[in-house]
Amino acid sequence: MPSDAAPDQSAADGYLQRAHLLAELGRYDEGIGELTALIAAEPAHLPALTMLARMHLAADRPAEALAAAETAVVAAGGTSERESPASEPPAFGTLAAETTTRDVPGAVPPAAGAAADETPAQESAGAETPAVGEVVLALxxxxxxxxxxxxxxxxxxxADEILARAPGDPYAQRSAAALLSASRNGQAALDAAWRGVELSPDEPEAHLVLGLVAVxxxxxxxxxxxxxxxxxxxPELGEAGQDVGVARLERRRYAETLEHLTAMADLPVARPDPVRTVDDGIRRLLLSVAGLSLFGSVLVAALAxxxxxxxxxxxxxxxxxxxxxLRRPAMWRPGLREAMSRGLVVPVYAAAAAVVLLLAYALxxxxxxxxxxxxxxVVAGFTAFARR
Known part of the structure; x- marks a missing residue:
């Protein structure tokens, strides 16, 4: 009955929200306790089972994570994992010569026809059967x-099952690529990584997985x-290994693995440029000030x-x-003068003039x-945007 379903759903959402907040604070045991209470009432609650598996992964408990994930896959309509004898760890680098046609300048490959127009399954729940996205998360x-x-x-x-279930989902493609790279390696992993980049060229995790497979x-x-x-x-991706929680579980794992592999291979990996990071932060602040000043000025002119x-x-x-x-000067004032000397002088003065003139009108x-x-x-916004 609908009258009974609403309170049950509300209570379940409360458990999930509390568990997520606790996980983001690194308090995994308490979050697992919230999920355990929910699963005790609803043993086949798929979001709770999937989050439970991810929490165990974040807490470095793979056996418990596998049990929860297996239950989630079955609840989502997926196939149960059959026991397979463990094989030897893969020999990495066996197909480097085979993939030279893909190794073109730039990390982003050309758009692959209609594939670039596909909408990620996670970003548009209606574009794909919900059960497919749910089972992919569990897988x-x-x-x-x-x-x-x-x-x-x-x-x-x-990984093969993930690729078969969601060929047009960038999250599924890059996740399967990472799994294949670590478990079997080869052309299939590289193809899935490229596909993930093609489907979501603006997602840093897609390029991160491509780098992981390439190493x-x-x-x-x-x-x-x-x-x-x-x-x-x-630019904050270089510090992703310090993240906690489950919201960025994949990102953290990929960053840590890539750093480990590049250290083993003695490969110099780029780190965030502190100068560019400061300039980007001040530029974003200037765009915000300019936008708010412009909106306020136009609205004031309409009311006058x-x-x-x-x-x-x-x-x-x-x-x-x-x-x-601008309430926290310590976040922007130390690098403001240097940023102005590197080309941000016009947007800084223009944004300040906009605020002063708006205050003058008020007086x-x-x-x-x-x-x-x-x-x-307008001048502040355009000049700050042009300095990207």
């Missing part, structure tokens, strides 16, 4: 657990380019003919909003401060 957790237990053949079989195939030039591209998309007093009050509120953006009124504020906001 990925099972694959990671099998890798941690060094059961290479079942892990490779799990294991001894395609070191490709690996370095892929990792540089991942860092360009997310009908209600000058209200428009001037709103100008004060807009300036206060900018002050909130004295008149159309010219508003015209100047709008003009300065």
């Amino acid at each position: 990925v957790a099972r694959g990671f657990a099998l890798l941690d237990l060094e059961r290479w053949k079942p892990a490779a079989a799990t 294991r195939l001894q395609l070191f030039d490709l690996a370095e380019r892929a990792y540089r591209e991942a860092l360009r998309l997310d 003919p009908a209600s000058p007093g209200a428009s001037r009050l709103f100008a004060v509120l807009a300036v206060a909003g900018v002050a909130v953006l 004295v009124g008149g159309p010219w401060p508003l015209v100047g504020a709008i003009t300065a906001s």
Whole structure:
């Protein structure tokens, strides 16, 4: 009955939310306790089972993770993992010569026709049967657990199943590529990694997996380019190994493995450029200030003919909003002067002028401060954007 279902769903969501928050704080045992209580009431609750498996993985308990993931796969309608004898660890780098046609300049390959237009299954739940996405999440957790237990053949079989179930999902492709790279290696892993990049060229994790696969195939030039591209998309990726929780479980595992492999291969891997990181942070701040100033100035100009007093009050509120953006000077002031010397002087002065002119309108009124504020906001926004 609907009246009974709503409270049950609400209670289940509460358990999941509490478990997720506890996991992001690194308190895995308490989060597992929340999920255990939910699973005791609903033994086939798929999101709880999948999150439980991921929590055990994050807590370095692969055997418990495998048991939870196996139950989740069965609950999602997937096939149970058949026992397979463990094989020897794969010999990495066996297909480096075979894949030279893929090793082209740049980590991002050309778009593969209609494939580039496909929408990731995780980002549009309606584009694919929900059960497929749910079983893929459970299969990925099972694959990671099998890798941690060094059961290479079942892990490779799990990766093959992921590829078969979700050929158009970038998350499935890069997850399967990582599993294949660690368990069996070869052309299939590289193909899946390229496919993941083609489907989501703006996802840093896709390039990270491509770099991971390339290192294991001894395609070191490709690996370095892929990792540089991942860092360009997310400068904080170099510190991903310090993350906790389950939201970025894959990202953390990939970053740690890639760092370990590159250290073994004595491969120099790019690190975030601190100068560029500072400049990017200040540029984003300038874009935010310019956008807020422009929005406030236009709205104030629209209100001014009908209600000058209200428009001037709103100008004060807009300036206060900018002050909130700048509330932590320690985050931007130390590098501001150096960033200006590297080409950000125009957007800095333009953004400051926009705020001052908006404040001047609030104090004295008149159309010219508003015209100047709008003009300065536009100049600040365009020049900051052009300095990417």
